[in-house]
Amino acid sequence: MLLVFKSVIRDYDTPSGTTLSRNLTAYLSHQIDYLVTARPLSVSMGNAIRWLKREISIINIDTSDTVAKRELQSLIDTFIKEKIEASGQVIVQSAAQNINDGDVLLTFARSEVVKQTFVEAHSQGKQFRVIVVDSRPLHEGKKLVSELASEGIKCTYILINALSYVMSDVTTVFLGAHAMFANGLLYSRVGSALVATSAKSRNIPVLVLCESIKFSDRVQFDAVTLNELSSPDALLNISINSNSRNDTLSPALRDWRDVANLNILNVLYDLTPAEAIKKIVSEVGNLPPSSVPVILREYKSDYNA
Amino acid sequence: MSDLTLKTLTHHHKSDKDIFFQIDTFISQLKRRQITGSNDVGMATAHLLVRFVSAARWTHIDSLISDLRLLGKRLIAAQPREFACGNMVRRVLALIREEIHGNNENGIDNKGLSSSSPLITSMFNLLSTEDKSIETANNEKKTGRDLKPYIIEGIQELIEEIRNIEDSIAGMSVEMIHENEVLLTPSPNSKTVLEFLRRASQKRKFSVLVTESFPNETEIAHAFAKKLAKAGIETVIIPDSSVYAVMSRVGKVIVGARTVLANGGCISASGIALACEAAKNHKTPVLAVTGVYKLSPLYPFDVESLIEVGNTGKVVDFSDKDMVENVEVMNPTYDYVAPENIDIYVTNIGGYSPSFIYRLVLDHYSSEDNKL
Numbered sequence: 001m002l003l004v005f006k007s008v009i010r011d012y013d014t015p016s017g018t019t020l021s022r023n024l025t026a027y028l029s030h031q032i033d034y035l036v037t038a039r040p041l042s043v044s045m046g047n048a049i050r051w052l053k054r055e056i057s058i059i060n061i062d063t064s065d066t067v068a069k070r071e072l073q074s075l076i077d078t079f080i081k082e083k084i085e086a087s088g089q090v091i092v093q094s095a096a097q098n099i100n101d102g103d104v105l106l107t108f109a110r111s112e113v114v115k116q117t118f119v120e121a122h123s124q125g126k127q128f129r130v131i132v133v134d135s136r137p138l139h140e141g142k143k144l145v146s147e148l149a150s151e152g153i154k155c156t157y158i159l160i161n162a163l164s165y166v167m168s169d170v171t172t173v174f175l176g177a178h179a180m181f182a183n184g185l186l187y188s189r190v191g192s193a194l195v196a197t198s199a200k201s202r203n204i205p206v207l208v209l210c211e212s213i214k215f216s217d218r219v220q221f222d223a224v225t226l227n228e229l230s231s232p233d234a235l236l237n238i239s240i241n242s243n244s245r246n247d248t249l250s251p252a253l254r255d256w257r258d259v260a261n262l263n264i265l266n267v268l269y270d271l272t273p274a275e276a277i278k279k280i281v282s283e284v285g286n287l288p289p290s291s292v293p294v295i296l297r298e299y300k301s302d303y304n305a
Numbered sequence: 306m307s308d309l310t311l312k313t314l315t316h317h318h319k320s321d322k323d324i325f326f327q328i329d330t331f332i333s334q335l336k337r338r339q340i341t342g343s344n345d346v347g348m349a350t351a352h353l354l355v356r357f358v359s360a361a362r363w364t365h366i367d368s369l370i371s372d373l374r375l376l377g378k379r380l381i382a383a384q385p386r387e388f389a390c391g392n393m394v395r396r397v398l399a400l401i402r403e404e405i406h407g408n409n410e411n412g413i414d415n416k417g418l419s420s421s422s423p424l425i426t427s428m429f430n431l432l433s434t435e436d437k438s439i440e441t442a443n444n445e446k447k448t449g450r451d452l453k454p455y456i457i458e459g460i461q462e463l464i465e466e467i468r469n470i471e472d473s474i475a476g477m478s479v480e481m482i483h484e485n486e487v488l489l490t491p492s493p494n495s496k497t498v499l500e501f502l503r504r505a506s507q508k509r510k511f512s513v514l515v516t517e518s519f520p521n522e523t524e525i526a527h528a529f530a531k532k533l534a535k536a537g538i539e540t541v542i543i544p545d546s547s548v549y550a551v552m553s554r555v556g557k558v559i560v561g562a563r564t565v566l567a568n569g570g571c572i573s574a575s576g577i578a579l580a581c582e583a584a585k586n587h588k589t590p591v592l593a594v595t596g597v598y599k600l601s602p603l604y605p606f607d608v609e610s611l612i613e614v615g616n617t618g619k620v621v622d623f624s625d626k627d628m629v630e631n632v633e634v635m636n637p638t639y640d641y642v643a644p645e646n647i648d649i650y651v652t653n654i655g656g657y658s659p660s661f662i663y664r665l666v667l668d669h670y671s672s673e674d675n676k677l
Contacts, residue, residue, distance in 0.1 A: 135546035136519045142621075142628070149631035156633040159519060159620055160546050161576030165612060165637040191546030194579055197586050223550035235544060238523045240622055252527035253542075262534035263541045265514075270550035273586075 021059045043179035043216040087211040087283030095281045096121040103128040103171045109189040110140035111176020113209040135160040137234040173199040177210035183219040184274030184289030196276040205278040223270040232264035324360040335384040347389035377677040388564040399671040400459040470596035473653035475504035486556040489514040491580035493526035495561025512539035520619040558584040562595040569644030569659025578640035590648045602675040
């Protein structure tokens with residue numbers, strides 16, 4: 001998204017009678033609105049947009065457009081490097097320290113930092129096994145498990161229903177995040193909460209790998225109030241492959257729209273309670289979930305300075 | 306082993322070859338999984354037992370008991386995780402023992418307590434070896450041949466019990482569900498749950514969330530949801546992963562069980578343990594609906610031995626070469642639900658808390674048959 005904004009800014013010309021710092025934000029808003037029509041903004045996107053707008057607004061009015069545009073573009077570049085790429089690497093380095101020889105690690109769905117953490121620990125010569133838990137209808141874990149296996153990591157692949165069968169072997173759970181809310185709750189791929197609470201009840205530590213750009217000042221109690229709905233038709237395909245090439249439609253649901261009282265609910269995310277999370281590994285350090293608002297505050301004062 | 310068993314059995318069934326044919330057919334049906342599910346297996350076992358007992362000719366009731374135990378052993382060996390056959394055999398054994406016991410007591414009453422076998426109630430009783438011979442001697446007096454009609458009648462009652470199980474459980478549904486409640490059921494393969502909900506919908510208006518139980522029972526789950534919707538119940542299908550996400554809105558979780566173990570835990574379809582755990586995290590009550598015939602006197606000392614691991618082809622396509630070669634894939638078909646994650650068992654003889662299940666086991670089985 002930021003790369004797109006960069007090119008938008010490059011192609012942008014300030015209309016006469018106004019200044020870049022005033023008008024560009026409004027100009028970008030249209031692009032953002034367009035993005036929102038495609039999918040609700042993710043927390044990290046929202047944070048990035050807020051940052052960009054702030055950067056635009058603090059540009060000196062006297063700066064010429066070309067200079068300002070060049071400056072903004074380089075700012076975006078550093079933002080991507082710092083907040084996304086570098087922070088990911090920091091997290092990977094620090095999270096890999098939590099992996100020991102003989103560990104059985106468990107992860108749910110697919111997260112890029114989690115994958116890189118496993119790959120990093122493996123390249124450090126650590127001996128461990130990974131259980132990848134997956135769920136319908138996205139089957140994201142399948143991609144992760146084949147990536148890990150091709151790196152030579154010992155993997156086990158299960159579906160979420162089999163979780164309680166394997167849980168007793170697990171030493172640590174690694175989860176990726178979509179967002180961390182200010183009340184310490186993890187907003188992540190639906191099913192993460194099941195994995196985390198199930199681990200918690202067996203006293204297995206749950207680590208969340210999350211860049212601080214994903215920290216949100218939103219507070220929420222349960223996953224029902226605000227969530228992203230996905231297409232109900234995604235559940236009609238009962239084949240194990242999520243690609244449409246070999247779809248098998250569920251015979252009972254062919255005409256589900258005609259059956260009164262029958263609905264399909266396919267949400268994308270759920271909320272993991274803060275108690276179930278042992279620690280959050282972020283680029284600003286290892287934190288307990290209760291420290292999310294602290295980090296948010298630190299960053300705000302950063303921006304205001 | 307099985308030949309030996311057959312020979313031993315033949316000893317008592319010289320005239321009737323037919324029954325062995327039926328036993329063998331049933332055993333191979335079990336092995337081939339042509340009969341599965343506790344309801345069907347329980348029913349089939351009960352019918353077999355009726356035929357077995359009616360064909361049996363015994364000079365001594367103990368020989369019938371040992372024959373039945375051998376039969377039970379063979380059935381259990383044929384399909385160790387279909388607990389219903391073992392349960393049915395044990396129920397019948399308990400029935401026979403009760404009859405004998407009743408008869409003996411009568412005998413003693415008739416003779417007064419002055420008979421040759423005094424009632425030993427001291428601790429020595431446990432250690433003495435001659436005690437058994439006294440008991441056998443007692444039994445010998447009653448050859449038990451006259452017991453046959455009682456036994457068969459007892460088994461017929463059992464069959465009747467299984468047949469009416471849905472009815473008697475569903476009768477309690479109205480007490481359990483309130484108006485406008487949201488229910489969640491992770492066991493779409495359970496006839497009992499379906500009947501329970503259908504019956505409740507005649508008096509109450511509520512909605513039901515049905516999980517898909519992917520990959521083993523997804524089609525069944527979809528069909529189940531459709532049946533509920535057709536019965537006028539507001540039904541929502543959710544993927545298994547969103548159980549936790551919706552749990553905060555759920556009033557009660559209703560699960561079915563394959564087998565209820567003596568500690569109050571149960572064996573169910575895979576995914577149910579997770580749903581019950583999520584329910585516990587939200588303090589949402591979990592009702593397990595089950596017939597008494599699913600009670601098993603076993604304790605889950607080794608949970609893994611009770612759980613069957615199924616076809617991994619349902620999880621990963623066998624044509625997916627990289628996955629098949631490099632990744633270990635698992636597909637357990639059952640789950641063990643711990644007793645602390647279940648609030649009530651709703652059975653055909655009433656509602657019980659899991660901690661009371663062991664008592665029901667003692668009521669329905671005779672402890673000497675726990676290991677056949």
